[in-house]
Amino acid sequence: MKPATLRILERISAYLPLAGAGLLLALGNFWPSVIDQTSTQILVASVAVSVLLVAVHLESRLASLTAATAASSKSLAQLEGIQTQLIGSATPLARAMSLAQSFELVASRSNHWRNVRIYAISSSQVLSFFRFQNLTAEECTVIIRGFPENEKRWKDLASQTALVVRDWRTLERTGRIKHLTVLSYDYFPSEYTCIFDDQLLLVGLFESDPSDYSGVRVGPSITYEGSHPDGVPILSAYRERFDILRDACLAGHHGPSRYLHPRDLTSPEVPGSEVGDA
Numbered sequence: 484m485k486p487a488t489l490r491i492l493e494r495i496s497a498y499l500p501l502a503g504a505g506l507l508l509a510l511g512n513f514w515p516s517v518i519d520q521t522s523t524q525i526l527v528a529s530v531a532v533s534v535l536l537v538a539v540h541l542e543s544r545l546a547s548l549t550a551a552t553a554a555s556s557k558s559l560a561q562l563e564g565i566q567t568q569l570i571g572s573a574t575p576l577a578r579a580m581s582l583a584q585s586f587e588l589v590a591s592r593s594n595h596w597r598n599v600r601i602y603a604i605s606s607s608q609v610l611s612f613f614r615f616q617n618l619t620a621e622e623c624t625v626i627i628r629g630f631p632e633n634e635k636r637w638k639d640l641a642s643q644t645a646l647v648v649r650d651w652r653t654l655e656r657t658g659r660i661k662h663l664t665v666l667s668y669d670y671f672p673s674e675y676t677c678i679f680d681d682q683l684l685l686v687g688l689f690e691s692d693p694s695d696y697s698g699v700r701v702g703p704s705i706t707y708e709g710s711h712p713d714g715v716p717i718l719s720a721y722r723e724r725f726d727i728l729r730d731a732c733l734a735g736h737h738g739p740s741r742y743l744h745p746r747d748l749t750s751p752e753v754p755g756s757e758v759g760d761a
Contacts, residue, residue, distance in 0.1 A: 576711045585685045585704045586612035599623040600678040600725045605644040623660045629667025629741040640697045648742045669738030682709040684718050
């Protein structure tokens with residue numbers, strides 16, 4: 484039997500007894516003998532059966548609607564997944580832009596990040612754009628170049644870096660960064676990286692510039708999208724690389740950790756740590 488026919492029969496069986504009882508009561512207004520000849524128990528039973536059948540009918544309809552709603556929710560979730568994949572595929576994997584433009588892109592995605600990883604020489608420009616774009620972070624790790632206390636060749640850069648570290652600490656004190664870790668290394672880097680969760684990766688080269696007090700110019704950055712299918716392994720590789728360097732700096736493999744906060748000096752993982760003017 485067709486579903487449409489079943490639904491018609493279901494409605495008839497549900498509403499016919501009630502309609503019959505109502506018809507008898509209406510006829511009784513004109514021919515009282517009709518009511519006299521009809522047992523009250525029959526009328527009550529007809530109404531009760533009708534109410535019961537209506538309840539069953541409504542319950543079955545609600546069950547059908549619930550199943551349809553669940554199916555629609557599942558289909559919607561699948562469509563959202565497909566849409567996310569399409570958006571990721573449509574988003575370019577990488578774009579070359581200035582560091583300022585890269586931070587504008589970061590801020591357009593979110594002003595608050597769970598984990599920010601920064602690898603630079605002094606991080607002066609990174610700090611400036613971080614503050615200008617009003618960014619905040621739960622966890623922020625900054626790895627920058629460290630200098631001996633009596634540094635002569637790079638005295639100006641060492642002084643500038645110490646001031647930058649103080650400014651990073653200010654962001655932590657004012658609540659812009661919930662937990663800040665500043666580490667140092669003792670070599671001259673060739674690139675800088677900024678990693679924002681698993682969403683965005685900024686990579687740029689330092690261009691040699693003997694006229695600059697730092698010895699380099701900050702080159703344009705290549706911004707990689709974590710939402711792109713090919714960007715996922717790239718960001719994962721850079722995060723792993725950064726974390727390996729972080730652990731190496733904590734262990735003192737790249738010189739003393741000169742910028743560690745006193746609270747971090749109690750860690751057994753930091754042998755021979757020193758705290759400079761920063």
